[in-house]
Amino acid sequence: MSADQVIMAGGGIGGLGAALMLARKGVKVRVLERAPEFGEVGAGLQLAPNITRMLDEVGVLEKILPMSVQPRRLVFMNAQTGEMLTTLDLEDAKKRYGAPYIVLHRSDLLSALLEAAQAEENITLHTGHQVTGVEDQAGSVVVHCANGAEFTGQVLMGADGLHSVVRKEIVQDEPICSGYVAYRGAVPIEDVDRRASMDDVVVWMGPGMHLVQYPVRAGKLYNQVAVFRSQEYIDGKEDWGTPEELDRTYSGMCDAVRAAIPSLQRNNRWPMYDREPVQTWTKGRVSLLGDAAHAMLQYLAQGAGQSLLDGAALAETLSVLGDGEWTAEAVGAALSGYEDQRVAHAGAVQSTARVWGDIWHVDSHVPMILRDEVFRSRDVYDYKFVDWLYGPVQDAGTTSAAPEAAATPSAAPAGQPRTPAHA
């Protein structure tokens, strides 16, 4: 039998998180990361209660809490008028869902996962190993790397992100460009002149744009994500979503939004892509997780979190295969159990993220009035829009939520978006 039970192509948040959860359940994992070092971009990340509840169960939450911030509220603002439209009380939500809503620096999460992975004897970590090819043989899967290395395992997981090489073995599709671009980064708190709030995650919504702001690293850094629809992209320009276009788009917004622009990091920008949800992530001994499986727009702030949920489900289903040889039938059943837990739900999150972006970014007069009115009239303690995502509800009686909102999470069939309520 091969020494490798699982080969993980990609050591981002999804790949390292899954390796850790598999190893904790006794599965041997080899992680192949193409970059010379494990690392993340210098920006923040939101993790909602559906993710922190699971991280608590695997002992990761206590490691990241000291570097995190637990915001008091999620606040939705109109970016043109500066009006506050609605809030989600995250302290009440913590009681409702039994876990906190946290924001932290991406590299703080990645470092915690890496440190925990390095301490696991079931995990072998490689950097500088770019996966270039896969051969699914009858009793094993062979993985080829650009540097000539070759590994044999019983299962290969593609955790290699949006432009996944492994996905090509399973699904013939391409990433879909939204025409939106993001500028993001966390800067020292003292470099930000006018902070929206140190207690809140603040989302400013405007025509074809939004800005998200929150503190990270125990309040030492301030994270800002400025997103807009690029006319330059629509016009077919090769160099689109430029800093000049960012300035033009944001110039029409209220004072507080314009004040954020000087402290934005402008040297890097991220064109926003997602993929269509698909019905299967698996072929034979090869399967997918994270953005490789379900790349989504970031508007529900769930992409990394969903990749961690993939890891937890995978660990549950693969660990029952034990130490012996994993037959094709046993692998098929385990990966099918993994898909049963994850494919439909992740697909619903993908679809809903698109809809949520459309609601934020409406740019004609009447839809903007209607959006603002819906947000304004929402009861702060109405959770019906987020229960499907953040649930299960612990004890509806302990919060001010309406009893009918106390639904357990369900997996909407892919392509049937839920009504969203947050970023």
Ligand SMILES: Cc1cc2nc3c(=O)[nH]c(=O)nc-3n(C[C@H](O)[C@H](O)[C@H](O)COP(=O)(O)OP(=O)(O)OC[C@H]3O[C@@H](n4cnc5c(N)ncnc54)[C@H](O)[C@@H]3O)c2cc1C
């Ligand atoms: C602006 C923005 C804001 C976001 N905000 C949030 C948020 O608040 N909360 C949240 O949960 N999510 C958020 N997301 C989504 C989140 O960043 C992604 O969903 C998440 O990083 C996906 O993790 P991953 O490990 O699947 O993929 P990646 O992070 O892309 O990691 C893939 C890894 O695989 C490696 N790799 C690639 N190809 C190969 C290869 N051939 N061989 C070996 N290694 C390879 C890469 O180097 C990388 O390390 C946001 C995204 C954006 C763009």
